[in-house]
Amino acid sequence: MTSPTDPATPQLTADLLDAIRSLPDAFTAPAEPFGEETADDIAHLLDAARRLETMLTSTDQPTNHHDLMNVLTALRGYAEMLREDIGDCNPALDETFASLLNAVQAAHGDGGAQEVAESRAIQSEPGFILAVDDLQENRELVARNLSRSGHFVITAESGEEALRALEQSDVDVVLLDLLMPGMDGREVLRRIKEHPDWRATPVIVISGSQDMDGIIECIEAGADDYLFKPFNPVLLQARIKAGIERKRWHDREEQYRQQLERNEKFIRATFGRYLSDEIVTDILERPEGLELGGDLRRVSIMLSDIRGFTSLSENLAPAQVVMLLNRYLGKMTEIIMAHHGTIDEFIGDAILAVFGAPQHRDDDADRAVNCAQAMQAAMVEINAQNEAEGFPPFHTGIAINTGDVIAGNIGSERRSKYGFVGHPMNVTSRIEDVTRGGEILISDSTLKSLKGQVAIGRSEEITVKGIDETIVVHQIIPETV
Numbered sequence: 373m374t375s376p377t378d379p380a381t382p383q384l385t386a387d388l389l390d391a392i393r394s395l396p397d398a399f400t401a402p403a404e405p406f407g408e409e410t411a412d413d414i415a416h417l418l419d420a421a422r423r424l425e426t427m428l429t430s431t432d433q434p435t436n437h438h439d440l441m442n443v444l445t446a447l448r449g450y451a452e453m454l455r456e457d458i459g460d461c462n463p464a465l466d467e468t469f470a471s472l473l474n475a476v477q478a479a480h481g482d483g484g485a486q487e488v489a490e491s492r493a494i495q496s497e498p499g500f501i502l503a504v505d506d507l508q509e510n511r512e513l514v515a516r517n518l519s520r521s522g523h524f525v526i527t528a529e530s531g532e533e534a535l536r537a538l539e540q541s542d543v544d545v546v547l548l549d550l551l552m553p554g555m556d557g558r559e560v561l562r563r564i565k566e567h568p569d570w571r572a573t574p575v576i577v578i579s580g581s582q583d584m585d586g587i588i589e590c591i592e593a594g595a596d597d598y599l600f601k602p603f604n605p606v607l608l609q610a611r612i613k614a615g616i617e618r619k620r621w622h623d624r625e626e627q628y629r630q631q632l633e634r635n636e637k638f639i640r641a642t643f644g645r646y647l648s649d650e651i652v653t654d655i656l657e658r659p660e661g662l663e664l665g666g667d668l669r670r671v672s673i674m675l676s677d678i679r680g681f682t683s684l685s686e687n688l689a690p691a692q693v694v695m696l697l698n699r700y701l702g703k704m705t706e707i708i709m710a711h712h713g714t715i716d717e718f719i720g721d722a723i724l725a726v727f728g729a730p731q732h733r734d735d736d737a738d739r740a741v742n743c744a745q746a747m748q749a750a751m752v753e754i755n756a757q758n759e760a761e762g763f764p765p766f767h768t769g770i771a772i773n774t775g776d777v778i779a780g781n782i783g784s785e786r787r788s789k790y791g792f793v794g795h796p797m798n799v800t801s802r803i804e805d806v807t808r809g810g811e812i813l814i815s816d817s818t819l820k821s822l823k824g825q826v827a828i829g830r831s832e833e834i835t836v837k838g839i840d841e842t843i844v845v846h847q848i849i850p851e852t853v
Contacts, residue, residue, distance in 0.1 A: 395418055395472070417447065421447060449513040496616060499523050500526075500542065501525045544573070561577070561590060574596040576597045577597070577598045670728060677769055684764060717789075741826055779792050802837070827851070
């Protein structure tokens, strides 16, 4: 659209002036019993027509393009709604509206848009729309137009108000004007796309500015679409429909993602009670994690057992035995997991743990020894609590052995466990048989595998049932604090 002094389009300007000047007479004779809402629309239309006439005929100063587009938007929007509401029953008004819309479209280079609008009906899922514009008439026009299509529309007259609305509502699509006092549309767009909860919300920029650099800047900042004022309502509806569908897909994907996270947390929490965290992770993250089979691993095996627990439990009620056992096993489990050990199983009051599978670390033997020392140190607190409740103290013996075992999923397709098989497992059990309460014994192979220094007490050769060779064991002297 050019100013009225531009010789390039004198006839377009004259047609537009004729159309808007004919509007007042069209609504005064004969009088029509219009409803309140229609009367308000007529008032908005006539106000836009007066302002447009002033712009087109004023010679005091050049017409601001953005202001002109806003007025044309209001004129076109209200004319289209009124033609739909009352044109069918009033041929004279219908002709007036048709002439006005033709003149607006011709002036804006949009000659075929009305035919498209009349021939297309956009069916869209109802959405929650936020319309941001500093001009009240534009906000009201968009709200009225979209509400007719079943959308729920809220409006904001400033960037600050728009951000507050986003904080309070789950918006499907934002219609955003660029030129606003205070926080402009570009800043609003930037904040929306930087916010973790809003960045997926589609933003359609609607502006009277046709600056190509500005359009590119908005698209690069994350705008999903860009419409010029006066916008084609059919195009707006189509783009809102696409925006709602994108938002719905994102919301569904986000719900699926959250559900998967909840399911994974549940699986980890549930199976973590029966398997170590590393085994659960191995099962969940590797497709082959559940396949039967194993491989040769160098591991440090730790076996801990309460001395005399069977005779101790004979003098206690079953509930008391379970309570004492759970207190002990709970504390020991925390310590073993803190040292990245894999708990293979609880055997009554005994604990079998392995360091080095499913995940190997260079300090497996060191962590096994450090873990055993922490477990013995924790017995002081456990026994103090037991004695305070009237229960006798108890003590554990811990054995550690290092060797090559087969580690993997052992069993059948219906029932299997991540376990360990090999001669070193038997050796560990035999060493544990000779440990005393409060003592830690390690095999010679474990001592040779240590990278750090530990205090060694007595060393001796032992002969155990079922194993032909003698076993060299070393006593670990507990660290003092």
